[in-house]
Amino acid sequence: MDRPRIKTDLTNYFGLEQGTDFRGQQDKVFSIISSLYNSKANIPSMTGWLNLPHETQSFDDINKFVSDIKNSDKYEHLLVFGIGGSSLGAQALIEALNTPLWNRLSRGKRKGFLTVDFIDNLDPGIIRTILSRLKLDQTLFVIISKTGGTVETVVPMLIAKEWAEESGINFFKQCVFITTKNKGLLSDLSQKHGAPLFPIPENVGGRYSMFSPVGLLPAALCGIDINEVRAGLLEADRISQVQDLKANIAASIALAAFFSYQNGKNIFVLMPYSTSMKRFVDWFVQLWAESLGKSKKGSTPLPSIGATDQHSQIQMFNEGPNDKLICFLKINKHKRDLTVPDYSSESPEFRPYAGHKVGEILNIELDATRRALTENQRSNILITLPELDEYYISQLMFILEVSTAICGHLLGVNPFDQPGVELAKRYTKEALSN
Structure with a gap:
């Protein structure tokens, strides 16, 4: 129908x-x-975001990762580090589609999906409040930066690393990086510590990266159905080419x-x-x-x-x-x-x-x-x-x-x-x- x-x-x-x-x-x-x-296949043109609705493998990889996280029962919380295009899209989806009381729901009512907080600014009061409230040993850290060196992402990540290690937690073992593959600081950290990396295509700019792992992974970890997201994208892709x-x-x-x-x-x-x-x-x-x-x-x-x-x-x-x-x-x-x-x-x-x-x-x-x-x-x-x-x-x-x-x-x-x-x-x- x-x-x-x-x-x-x-x-x-x-x-x-x-x-x-x-x-x-x-x-x-x-x-x-x-x-x-x-x-859209030309890297300098930066129009690779038009390919994202058709990146079946990316959707499959994210769905599998989310399923593994849920089945592990290790994590209750998701903490996302990112600013601008590395944060706003996921926040938009989660806020629009989940109940405002999502973080207060029990794990059962969340069906095993994670609560979520975003650190998207260098506000020391907010950073301190979020880190002090979370059980860091039950927190999955997702760090997002296309270049890998965004100041507003790296600085709070370092603060979180210190807090985690003071509690005896191996910070990077609980990290996921979303960045350009084989390029930049976050890619280097992923390789050094064996942490998962979800790549941002080189021909996709930050503010157009919503439907890459940048937006899809945090959203999926919070219960957003990215298969339905993809169905909507394919329809939008069709509409946008109608003459x-x-x-x-x-x-x-x-x-x-x-x-x-x-x-x-x-x-x-x-x-x-x-x-x-x-x-x-x-x-x-x-x-x-x-x-x-x-x-x-x-x-x-x-x-x-x-x-x-x-x-x-x-x-x-x-x-x-x-x-x-x-x-x-x-x-x-x-x-x-x-x-x-x-x-x-x-x-x-x-x-x-x-x-x-x-x-x-x-x-x-x-x-x-x-x-x-x-x-x-x-x-x-x-x-x-x-x-x-x-x-x-x-x-x-x-x-x-x-x-x-x-x-x-x-x-x-x-x-x-x-x-x-x-x-x-x-x-x-x-x-x-x-």
């Missing part, structure tokens, strides 16, 4: 944006997509963002109506900002969560500068939904809520917010997920990766490098060396 599809609604965009000739750009966009796919703008969601989103930017909308707001998608938005912000912010070009990504930010940012969106394209994310069917009881006998003001699902009310608020923005001549688009699960969130993430790459080429920038990031890294290393 065919699954329902992700849908886009650009009705409130075409009525407000002037000079948006999608059809006039159709040939150019499809040429960009063909170029991206034709170059029809109505069916190709990636192309439509890229064109909407591009024309809005050309019309002075230099802020791109991503606003899912789900608290569990906060880390998803963080993942997108890095993808968009680091890919497109070059040569004094690119719209600034702004995170927002509905309905929470209706009580903060929406005032600015409605009546502040008209410099934003707002992309709403709706979830049609919310898991573990609740029905509002009828307490109209207590007060007639309760009557409008009686019998409605909480998720239904949330979506009513989304629709009302879109209507208000449109009446105020504020451009907005809508992406609708049938539900929030492995199949649809992975599909959406891959589509947004393709959209970002297309938009980069439309803007005339390289969406796969990050010279502004590299400069600060160099200055940091110089300061530490001195």
Whole structure:
């Protein structure tokens, strides 16, 4: 049976944006997509992430490793060291799909999967708190860095090593490395200590590495079904190559963002109506900002969560500068939904809520917010997920990766490098060396 599809609604965009000739750009966009796919075997092109849905062996290796970890009964906790693209994707999947109370569940209720913490910044208080709370002898350490020498990854790893060894634990015997094979510090440590290594393909950049072991291994260790993730990726891969703008969601989103930017909308707001998608938005912000912010070009990504930010940012969106394209994310069917009881006998003001699902009310608020923005001549688009699960969130993430790459080429920038990031890294290393 065919699954329902992700849908886009650009009705409130075409009525407000002037000079948006999608059809006039159709040939150019499809040429960009063909170029991206034709170059995916070329290492310098950095488009190897388009191959990831088809890397069957990688999915099989991860599934086997996770099964072995569960069967060993040795580990209760997963501690991931990584920053940016080495962390945000896995966090996005785990936060969106697991209960917020995941780490409090018993091993039985987790079905043998691991609790998880991420150390993704050089915040000494957070590092100390996490390490002091975990039973380090029952912790699997996953260290992620493509280059193998990321400061924000290596430093807390060294702190954890010291803490583990003070407790008589052989730290590297409990480590898994995700890095470039046969290159860099982490690869050397893997070989020296015989620790498992899951490779990051050389032609896959950090922020596009979500569906390599970088994102898949931590997610799978926490119970995310990566076979369903792969099914979603294969569907997204198919959609992204369709030569029809109505069916190709990636192309439509890229064109909407591009024309809005050309019309002075230099802020791109991503606003899912789900608290569990906060880390998803963080993942997108890095993808968009680091890919497109070059040569004094690119719209600034702004995170927002509905309905929470209706009580903060929406005032600015409605009546502040008209410099934003707002992309709403709706979830049609919310898991573990609740029905509002009828307490109209207590007060007639309760009557409008009686019998409605909480998720239904949330979506009513989304629709009302879109209507208000449109009446105020504020451009907005809508992406609708049938539900929030492995199949649809992975599909959406891959589509947004393709959209970002297309938009980069439309803007005339390289969406796969990050010279502004590299400069600060160099200055940091110089300061530490001195």
